[in-house]
Amino acid sequence: MAEAGGAAAAAAPDIDPDFEPQSRPRSCTWPLPRPELPAAPAEAGGAAGAVDEGAGGAAVGPGRAEGARAGGAAARKGGSRRNAWGNQSYAELISQAIESAPEKRLTLAQIYEWMVRSVPYFKDKGDSNSSAGWKNSIRHNLSLHSKFIKVHNEATGKSSWWMLNPEGGKSGKAPRRRAASMDNSSKLAKVRGKASKKKPPLQSAPESTADSPSSQFPKWPGSPSSRSNEDSDVWNTFRPRTSSNASTVSAKLSPILTEQDDLHDEELLPSLVYSSASSNVPPTVTEELELIDGLNLMSPSSSVLSTQQSVSSGQIQRDSSFSLQSPNAAGQTTTFGNSLFNPIDISLQSSISHFSAPHTLEVLLTPASPPPRDVMLTPVDPVLPQTGNRMSSRTLLLLGGQAAQSKMSSGNSRGKSTEQQVEPVGASVLPSTLPIVTSPQNTASIISLKAPVSATTAQAVQLGSPLLLSSASPAPLGLNQDRLPIDLDLDMYMENLECDMDYIINSELMDEEGLDFNFEPILSTPSYPSTSQASNHTWVPS
DNA sequence: AGGACTAAACAAG
């Protein structure tokens, strides 16, 4: 509640896309891969206003079931609503709510609020009395569906943030058990798993422990990489047994900024969002776009992304090995990535990341790229707070651009305390300035991992910075993913790192046929529109 | 059978 107030604001805007009442034949269901940016149409409807749907129908009142379900069976497509409030399921409503938020994340209370204000049916039900039932359902849905992930919200002491799972667990209900068998993944998993604190008792039974081999994870967008099974597991992992996946994930990293959010969320964020990409997009549009994009999130995105990538960057795709990355760029990253996972994961993938990142940036920034999507920068959550500190130089290296970025970005944004040691001073480094971050040398260093690399690090940092720009979210570049928990134990991580790196390098680089690293070009080109102020700060962990 | 909604028991903070 407390936050409610603030929350409200965030969610508030218009949001409701439109519950397609009768007007539209429910052509678009969420899951669908997004239509192609209907540029114009979207807004037209004035969706904003309405959510009402069903005008008349709204009444359904009380026992939802009756009205909605029973009677109406008939028409689904035609027009009747499945539920008292319309055709959307709770899960869909929640998704919309989350998407509508600038940050793409909301607390439970905010979600409630969104419902109340956006969905007519719930309008009157905001009160405590009436609310019980549907709120319970909301909560239930959040926990149940893998499409929602919970991110710990340190800041306020409030409840966790709920976000959309980029992966989209859509269909899947949430894999309840995790299979942790993998080495790498397992550790990752654990990390995030944070050992659930609870429940040994009851039925938790066997599987919880980890065994179940089967990979139940849903599907990745890119599904692809066959080899990536492991990886995929990683993902799954996050929804571990006890705590739902999401929860686990969130375990520690939190996006944070709550406070900040509260402060400026409303105002700042929106503007920031597309700043780099398409500056002109009006907020409204933006939202719509976002919504649309949101759809993408769920979808594999591959299509879109791939396109982009292909266009601008050639090599990137090769990361197949890490499916994780594939989802890239888009919003997802943003969402998710922000804080949650980045770092470490990245590191693992570092090899790839390096290469890809730059391109990505371009892609993102490039106007050409299709939808303005979310290049967005979320306000970033500073995650990695402590972690950051702890990281050794090596780590930093690995993290390379991304990590750096993330940090930087966070700093930029005014993040306040949390972790911020890294405050970016706002230095202004122009993109062009950036030296080729990925120079062979760097690479080398990376490989070796040992070098102190301060210099390198710095470079990396710079890299990132431009991208992020102002508010930056780490994500942008992202492509990468972001997924793993930073928190992982560094130790473990470190240990493996070496191995992994080699492995990665070997396999990826070597194998890949032509991996050409182009270190140079990328950054050098000045093309990035946005003004960036990069930061050069030195946050090196002393 | 599977999806979705509801109710409710529990655990934590």
Add this chain to the structure above:
DNA sequence: CTTGTTTAGTCCT
């Protein structure tokens, strides 16, 4: 009390 997780029952497709 709120937030979350789970389980169970019912209805619908």
